[in-house]
Amino acid sequence: MLHLHSRIRVQRLFVSFVFMAIFSGALPSLALAARDYASIDMQQLDDTGDIMLTHVRISISTEDAVINAAELVLAYDSDALKIDHFDAANSDFQMAVPNQQERGVINIVRGTTKGLSFGSYQFVDIYFARTNPRRAYINLLPASQVTARDGQGTNVFDGRLGKLLL
Numbered sequence: 001m002l003h004l005h006s007r008i009r010v011q012r013l014f015v016s017f018v019f020m021a022i023f024s025g026a027l028p029s030l031a032l033a034a035r036d037y038a039s040i041d042m043q044q045l046d047d048t049g050d051i052m053l054t055h056v057r058i059s060i061s062t063e064d065a066v067i068n069a070a071e072l073v074l075a076y077d078s079d080a081l082k083i084d085h086f087d088a089a090n091s092d093f094q095m096a097v098p099n100q101q102e103r104g105v106i107n108i109v110r111g112t113t114k115g116l117s118f119g120s121y122q123f124v125d126i127y128f129a130r131t132n133p134r135r136a137y138i139n140l141l142p143a144s145q146v147t148a149r150d151g152q153g154t155n156v157f158d159g160r161l162g163k164l165l166l
Contacts, residue, residue, distance in 0.1 A: 012066050037063065037065055037157070038146040039160055040058065040060055040070070040140055040144060042058050042138060043058075043059070046129070051130075053084060055126075056125070056126045057122065058108075058123045059120050059122050061119070061148075062116060062119065063118065064117065064118075065146075066149045067116050068112050069111035069112070069113055069146075069153075070093065070109070070110060070112070070144075070145065071143075071145050072143075072144045073106075073140070074108070075104055075139045076136070076139070077104070077136035077138075079105035079132060080130060080132040080133075081128040081130060081131065081166070082128065082131055083101070084127040084128060085120050086099065087126075088125070091122050091123060092122050093112045094112055094113075095120070096108075096110045098108040104161055106126075106130055108124055110124065137163060138164040139161065140163070144157060145157050
């Protein structure tokens with residue numbers, strides 16, 4: 001388990017460098033108010049027509065914070081689920097770093113050159129194939145972050161960690 005955590009830390013460091021390279025100098029600086037935040041929402045949709053395929057939509061909501069990137073770290077029950085595919089065709093975050101995946105943990109990084117605020121924005125859809133019919137979970141982990149479009153990459157994620165039971 002220590003090896004997995006060390007590897008994830010190295011991957012997070014890499015992702016942080018990519019965030020800074022893409023977003024920090026290219027966008028104008030905006031002042032953040034103390035109440036600026038963004039939340040991450042996970043929702044199961046019943047639209048696949050296949051009981052062994054589960055569709056999970058992940059979106060990011062923001063009020064006052066102007067955001068331009070997010071890194072989501074999700075843990076899922078790998079004894080009951082495997083990732084079938086991702087769909088970002090309708091994502092409001094057009095740019096992506098390749099997803100990093102370990103057994104039961106996925107790291108998804110996406111961004112946009114425009115600032116997003118005052119709404120809910122589609123991040124990515126994930127389709128999980130069920131390998132076991134029992135109930136399974138998807139957890140949003142504390143390493144997740146949503147960055148403000150402030151030229152500094154300030155994390156405005158409100159820290160509420162969600163859990164979705166499938």
